[in-house]
Amino acid sequence: MLESLLILSIFLPLLFIIIFKPFQTKTGIKSPPKSYPFIGHYFSIRANGNHLVEWVTKLVLNSPTLTTYIHRPFGQKRVITANPSVVKHILKTNFLTYQKGDVFRASFHDFIGDGIFNVSGDEWKFIRQLSSHEFNTNSLRHFVEDVVDIELNERLIPILANAAANNTIIDLQDILQRFSFDSICKISFGYDPKYLIPSLPQSKFAIAFDDALRTTTERFHNITPWKLKRFLNIGSEKRLKEAVSEIRQFSKKVLNQKKQESSIQTVDLLSRFLCSGHTDENFLTDMVINTILAGRETTSASLTWYFWLLSKNPLVISEIVREINEVKSDARVYDEVKDMVYTHASLCESLRLYPPVPVDSKTALADDILPDGTAVKKGMVVTYSPYAMGRVEEAWGPDWMDFRPERWLKNDETTKKVRFVPKDPYTYSVFQAGPRICLGKDMAFLQMKRLVAGVIGRFDIIPATGDDFEPVMTTLTSKMKGGFPVKIMERR
Structure with a gap:
């Protein structure tokens, strides 16, 4: 009222x-x-x-x-x-002229604090330098590989195999969100929420994270001034306050547990920052929340649209399966996903049509x-x-509406092999560009390509709503409205 x-x-x-x-x-x-x-x-x-x-x-x-x-x-x-x-x-x-601005910072501060996505100037430079150092280490890359492999082989594939055996319909979008949430929590602060297990449990931390992201984003669209609602502690602002409290209390609990450990293994990002001498509670909590925000929504949304596009393009699936089999036959259990050129191109093509962040300001x-x-x-x-x-037709041609991975590939006359040709980052701005280009870009591709190799190499994913299913992108995020119900079949 x-x-x-x-x-x-x-x-x-x-x-x-x-x-x-x-x-x-x-x-x-x-x-x-x-x-x-x-x-x-x-x-x-x-x-x-x-x-x-x-x-x-x-x-x-x-x-x-x-x-x-x-x-x-x-x-x-x-x-x-x-x-x-x-x-x-x-x-x-003109990078220095265009920054986050007071409106964005105020809107997101309750949720992500002074993390890398919400600061500018010297604050941003400091956090960027620290994060860049950690993201570029081989040890973190190997840790990410281990996390993804465990989540893929011990949780995701068994769930898909069970759905195939029992001919049940599952919401693939929900499954992928659970996969991404487990993975990014392990990578960020060494915590396993066990969100992707056969019972598909609810998680207070995951639910609070969803609520906080949704309500924070709504601040840009609601007519009622959100600051007044926050002052009165009513409606969505009351729910946001409760969700943020849940997130930050849990994050600080994990942080304090790590501080009390006699020997911290420098594998996850939080442990790395602690071992490098950064102990400020608010700084580390903001870092963890920002990393989870970056890794959860973007990866799961990207893969959801990707699998829908594949379901409409069987020839693309055939090429991906052929590439997976070539990697296997080359005595590698797809450890070197960088060799999966066609799969990489197909992911880039999907991101072109359905970027996980459709607009940025x-x-x-x-x-x-x-x-x-x-x-x-x-x-x-x-x-x-x-x-x-x-x-934009001028950039992608009159067939821009077609899902065509080949537009990213070129025959190399020297090696006689097909190679991937990246696009200008200011034409293809999915990962931003310039000084703020996404630090987790390589990590995201590593995770997505490993998942695609493991899933497409074994299963067919068929939309349960039929061939005419045309999903709708939600306004606040790039999720599919109503989820993505599918049937799973073992690949012959």
């Missing part, structure tokens, strides 16, 4: 200008976007609330410069772009002019969309 009164008190003076009722198109996207005094594109944003990513994509792709403005309520103006030259400008060329710290001539004022948010950039 109190939330409703707050919304009414804010928008009652605006009712006299509600003269526009958007219509529904066959695609589900309501158009055209019409801006009104004071409330801007509020009605269009509200009407497209269930598919904002697709709506934004349509706007930028219809712009000659691949850049446009969105007018938010109360005079806020935001730049939205899919222009590679603009992306390079904000992520590299920076805030301008000074007035600027973007390379395409767009004017940016100090304090303005500039958002780039990897999802839209994967659909």
